[in-house]
Amino acid sequence: MRDDLRQISVWIPEGATVLDLGCGDGALLAHLQRDKNVIGYGLEIDQDNLVACFENGVNVIEQDLDKGLGTFQSERFDYVVMTQALQAVLRPDRILDEMLRVGREAIITFPNFGHWRVRSYLGFKGRMPVSSALPYEWYDTPNIHLCTVRDFEAHCRESGIRIIERQVVNRHHRSGALTRLMPNLFGEIAIYRVTR
Amino acid sequence: MPDSFPQDSVGLVQPRTLHVDQPLELECGRSLPAYDLVYETYGSLNADASNAVLICHALSGHHHAAGYHSQDDKRPGWWESCIGPGKPIDTDRFFVVCPNNLGGCHGSSGPTSLNPDTGQPWGPDFPMMTVKDWVKSQTRLADALGIERWAAVVGGSLGGMQALQWSIDFPERLRHAVVIAGAPKLSAQNIAFNEVARQSILTDPNFHGGRYYLHDTYPRQGLILARMVGHITYLSDDAMRMKFGRDLRSGRFHFGFDVEFQVESYLRHQGEIFSRNFDANTYLLMTKALDYFDPAREHGDSLENALARTRCNFLVMSFNSDWRFAPERSREIVDALVQVGRSVSYSEIDTPKGHDAFLLPIDEYCQLFGAYMGRVADEVSAHA
Numbered sequence: 001m002r003d004d005l006r007q008i009s010v011w012i013p014e015g016a017t018v019l020d021l022g023c024g025d026g027a028l029l030a031h032l033q034r035d036k037n038v039i040g041y042g043l044e045i046d047q048d049n050l051v052a053c054f055e056n057g058v059n060v061i062e063q064d065l066d067k068g069l070g071t072f073q074s075e076r077f078d079y080v081v082m083t084q085a086l087q088a089v090l091r092p093d094r095i096l097d098e099m100l101r102v103g104r105e106a107i108i109t110f111p112n113f114g115h116w117r118v119r120s121y122l123g124f125k126g127r128m129p130v131s132s133a134l135p136y137e138w139y140d141t142p143n144i145h146l147c148t149v150r151d152f153e154a155h156c157r158e159s160g161i162r163i164i165e166r167q168v169v170n171r172h173h174r175s176g177a178l179t180r181l182m183p184n185l186f187g188e189i190a191i192y193r194v195t196r
Numbered sequence: 197m198p199d200s201f202p203q204d205s206v207g208l209v210q211p212r213t214l215h216v217d218q219p220l221e222l223e224c225g226r227s228l229p230a231y232d233l234v235y236e237t238y239g240s241l242n243a244d245a246s247n248a249v250l251i252c253h254a255l256s257g258h259h260h261a262a263g264y265h266s267q268d269d270k271r272p273g274w275w276e277s278c279i280g281p282g283k284p285i286d287t288d289r290f291f292v293v294c295p296n297n298l299g300g301c302h303g304s305s306g307p308t309s310l311n312p313d314t315g316q317p318w319g320p321d322f323p324m325m326t327v328k329d330w331v332k333s334q335t336r337l338a339d340a341l342g343i344e345r346w347a348a349v350v351g352g353s354l355g356g357m358q359a360l361q362w363s364i365d366f367p368e369r370l371r372h373a374v375v376i377a378g379a380p381k382l383s384a385q386n387i388a389f390n391e392v393a394r395q396s397i398l399t400d401p402n403f404h405g406g407r408y409y410l411h412d413t414y415p416r417q418g419l420i421l422a423r424m425v426g427h428i429t430y431l432s433d434d435a436m437r438m439k440f441g442r443d444l445r446s447g448r449f450h451f452g453f454d455v456e457f458q459v460e461s462y463l464r465h466q467g468e469i470f471s472r473n474f475d476a477n478t479y480l481l482m483t484k485a486l487d488y489f490d491p492a493r494e495h496g497d498s499l500e501n502a503l504a505r506t507r508c509n510f511l512v513m514s515f516n517s518d519w520r521f522a523p524e525r526s527r528e529i530v531d532a533l534v535q536v537g538r539s540v541s542y543s544e545i546d547t548p549k550g551h552d553a554f555l556l557p558i559d560e561y562c563q564l565f566g567a568y569m570g571r572v573a574d575e576v577s578a579h580a
Binding site: 041057061 | 527530531535537539540543562564567568570571575
């Protein structure tokens with residue numbers, strides 16, 4: 001399992017109800033179902049991912065995140081998770097609001113656009129950054145709303161979203177002295193647990 | 197036609213009949229003292245009877261879901277696209293059972309069968325059936341076949357409604373319910389279309405109050421009209437545009453009321469075939485069963501309360517061009533299931549084929565359906 005998913009599964013307690021936005025092949029939910037008795041649902045639109053979820057025995061609902069979560073009742077879930085998809089939705093601010101409407105807490109991961117390598121790529125090469133965390137060219141990238149750790153935290157402050165926990169890690173999903181000291185410069189992937 | 201059947205077909209099949217002597221108490225207050233259920237099976241039942249799949253048919257369906265009845269049978273069963281070796285409902289792994297519903301006209305007790313009290317065909321006196329009654333009658337078939345618990349109950353359209361009813365009425369008797377192109381109840385518009393179909397039959401001079409068998413005739417025109425209006429609702433606007441457009445049969449206008457546009461020709465042809473093969477009283481009865489279907493009604497009009505009784509896992513599928521039972525109708529089921537914490541997966545298939553899509557070999561649909569059923573098969577074999 002991916003390390004950011006491992007971190008998330010540490011945060012989610014036994015028996016919780018979980019909604020996973022853009023759940024991919026359902027790896028996280030499969031793990032949570034098996035090891036933590038979680039009742040979970042994933043949302044996906046990709047055919048291959050839907051098939052993979054079916055095969056993995058994960059509940060998956062075909063639903064476009066850009067159309068909101070209006071079909072789910074408020075506070076239906078303990079946790080609403082979105083890994084590596086915040087930057088790819090049309091309105092990250094609205095989806096965040098929706099996540100915190102249908103869930104008590106939200107867990108979000110995104111690639112930090114403030115990482116020094118991204119900055120230097122743009123600063124020195126003068127080209128849109130391409131890296132392992134951001135593997136796309138400017139013209140084909142699904143990442144239309146990239147942000148930095150500082151951007152995200154500023155948005156949370158302005159929107160009354162409380163950050164409960166933060167993990168900022170490097171490309172190997174490890175956190176060290178540098179990522180702790182200067183997360184916006186040395187963190188490649190940011191993992192947040194937030195609530196209203 | 198075929199000397200040998202296609203590799204992925206169940207091949208030659210034979211219907212069987214279960215006679216039940218135990219009376220069936222019906223929702224309408226009446227009871228059927230005894231009845232026949234005709235059914236087909238494909239594949240083989242495993243030692244612990246855990247791999248059985250029940251197929252519930254739709255409005256004009258029957259027990260012949262797959263395979264061929266004879267070497268020169270031109271057409272296979274109605275769900276040949278999804279049932280067979282290696283198909284979504286894989287007969288190498290599942291024991292598949294498909295009955296004809298009570299009130300039908302393909303061998304199970306219905307308006308065309310003899311009323312033991314009179315020695316005449318039941319006709320309009322055959323009791324009104326509901327989805328709930330059908331499900332209850334299907335439990336008798338399960339009992340007779342030694343099936344305590346279905347691996348899955350599967351159906352499209354009205355068949356999906358039966359699967360849903362199974363999950364509510366007999367929660368312990370199925371592991372999975374697969375509800376395709378269904379709805380939790382009919383809308384006013386759905387009922388309206390059914391009513392037009394019924395009125396066209398009821399007002400046909402050859403209907404004779406439903407006792408047309410005694411007059412050696414049948415309401416042919418009424419059945420044709422009923423099917424024509426029904427058929428329009430099974431196709432999408434796009435599907436009709438692609439299939440017919442405004443094509444003319446002879447290439448020019450005739451300024452009359454004979455068939456000119458291809459779509460007219462098609463509808464009349466479909467109606468004609470249907471009228472020869474389907475009983476009018478059955479059509480009336482089946483459309484009423486659709487109209488009455490509303491499992492929430494006996495649970496305080498709350499679908500969530502109704503579904504809170506369920507224990508099985510659900511697969512719900514819809515088709516984006518289906519306007520008869522549109523995706524939103526399937527979502528009502530999904531959302532209620534999520535609200536009560538049931539296991540449910542949902543897919544909305546992108547196709548222009550409309551409501552009828554559930555019968556067609558559409559890649560995306562068959563792939564997902566097969567993936568889900570494969571998982572079901574793994575589960576029951578792991579369990580064995």
